[in-house]
Amino acid sequence: MGNVNAVILGTGRAYPEGVITNADLETMVDTSDEWITTRTGIKQRHRAADNEYTSLFAVRAARQAIERARIEASDIDLLICATVTPDQILPATGCLIQAELGAHRAAAFDLVAACSGFLYGLTLANQMIRSSQSRYALVIGAEILTRYVDYTDRGTCVIFGDGAGAAVLGGTTSERGILSARIRSDGRYAEQLFSPGGGTRLQPTAETLSGGMHFFKMRGNELFKVAVRSMIEVSTEVLTEAGYKPEDIKLFVPHQANQRITDAVADKLGVDSSKVYSNIAMHGNTSSASIPIALDECVESGMLQEGDLVLMASFGGGATWGAVLTRW
Ligand code: COA
Numbered sequence: 667m668g669n670v671n672a673v674i675l676g677t678g679r680a681y682p683e684g685v686i687t688n689a690d691l692e693t694m695v696d697t698s699d700e701w702i703t704t705r706t707g708i709k710q711r712h713r714a715a716d717n718e719y720t721s722l723f724a725v726r727a728a729r730q731a732i733e734r735a736r737i738e739a740s741d742i743d744l745l746i747c748a749t750v751t752p753d754q755i756l757p758a759t760g761c762l763i764q765a766e767l768g769a770h771r772a773a774a775f776d777l778v779a780a781c782s783g784f785l786y787g788l789t790l791a792n793q794m795i796r797s798s799q800s801r802y803a804l805v806i807g808a809e810i811l812t813r814y815v816d817y818t819d820r821g822t823c824v825i826f827g828d829g830a831g832a833a834v835l836g837g838t839t840s841e842r843g844i845l846s847a848r849i850r851s852d853g854r855y856a857e858q859l860f861s862p863g864g865g866t867r868l869q870p871t872a873e874t875l876s877g878g879m880h881f882f883k884m885r886g887n888e889l890f891k892v893a894v895r896s897m898i899e900v901s902t903e904v905l906t907e908a909g910y911k912p913e914d915i916k917l918f919v920p921h922q923a924n925q926r927i928t929d930a931v932a933d934k935l936g937v938d939s940s941k942v943y944s945n946i947a948m949h950g951n952t953s954s955a956s957i958p959i960a961l962d963e964c965v966e967s968g969m970l971q972e973g974d975l976v977l978m979a980s981f982g983g984g985a986t987w988g989a990v991l992t993r994w
Contacts, residue, residue, distance in 0.1 A: 678730025707925025711827025748783025781982025831958025
């Protein structure tokens with residue numbers, strides 16, 4: 667093959683049946699449907715039951731993506747599971763998914779880049795396919811964030827939800843595929859969204875558990891500004907590199923962190939609101955799963971057609987951020 671682009675061949679999504687509505691949260695913390703709706707855009711979020719776990723939904727989303735890509739699981743030679751909420755510390759959730767799918771030829775691993783995990787995964791898969799190291803790549807974003815949510819902290823518990831999304835990528839010599847991809851991070855923001863306990867630095871003990879050290883802590887207000895600025899910068903970079911302008915975009919699929927972040931980024935970039943996809947009302951913030959879930963919804967509803975120019979952008983804990991421009 668000549669110049670190969672990596673193109674998304676199929677997508678899938680899955681989430682738990684359980685849902686927490688804003689009305690449910692009103693009974694748990696000092697909050698209101700009005701505050702949550704106006705400050706975040708969220709109305710409900712999915713929540714896994716105690717016997718459900720991350721790879722369960724990852725496998726369901728992946729099976730759908732594989733079927734839609736019209737390949738077999740055994741064709742996959744790269745499997746990336748972006749997650750900050752793995753089934754267990756060892757082995758990688760990617761390997762557990764690999765076994766369940768029967769994707770035995772794949773190199774499978776986990777990627778920790780929080781809400782930017784899916785775009786980090788797409789960026790790596792793109793390079794592996796372009797360099798002919800990989801023929802078919804499966805990139806999954808899967809999270810059970812509600813396990814790490816402190817339901818006494820109104821600043822975080824209203825935001826996060828559970829789910830999984832997946833995409834299968836393959837090579838093409840057509841004009842389609844990923845045109846430009848950029849990933850970035852800045853560890854100086856590490857403590858703006860983090861889970862201090864449970865690792866080697868602050869080992870899990872009865873004290874760390876009772877002190878809630880394994881829960882997510884977030885300085886949302888400070889992150890908000892960095893998120894908007896970073897997503898605009900990186901989106902502008904990928905558009906410029908590929909020789910496009912914001913008005914050329916058919917669909918903008920940002921990480922679903924907060925409706926106000928999405929609106930501010932789209933507005934400052936100059937993308938018309940009619941081209942911006944949002945599902946945050948129904949899912950909340952599902953971290954690495956939010957973009958692949960959104961893509962799959964767009965495909966299913968017919969919003970996304972072959973040849974469309976699609977911009978994806980994300981920002982998350984780390985801090986990490988990124989953007990991918992693709993011709994669908
Ligand atoms: N219900 C009611 N009041 C709440 C509340 C809730 N669920 N959460 C916070 N508040 C209160 C605060 O206590 C504060 O009250 P005070 O003024 O009396 O001190 C007030 O609302 C404003 O708090 P603030 O944190 O400034 O709110 P905000 O407008 O920034 O919204 C977030 C909070 C978390 C929704 C918002 O900051 C956000 O989405 N940040 C970005 C998160 C992000 O991008 N994370 C990384 C990617 S996942």
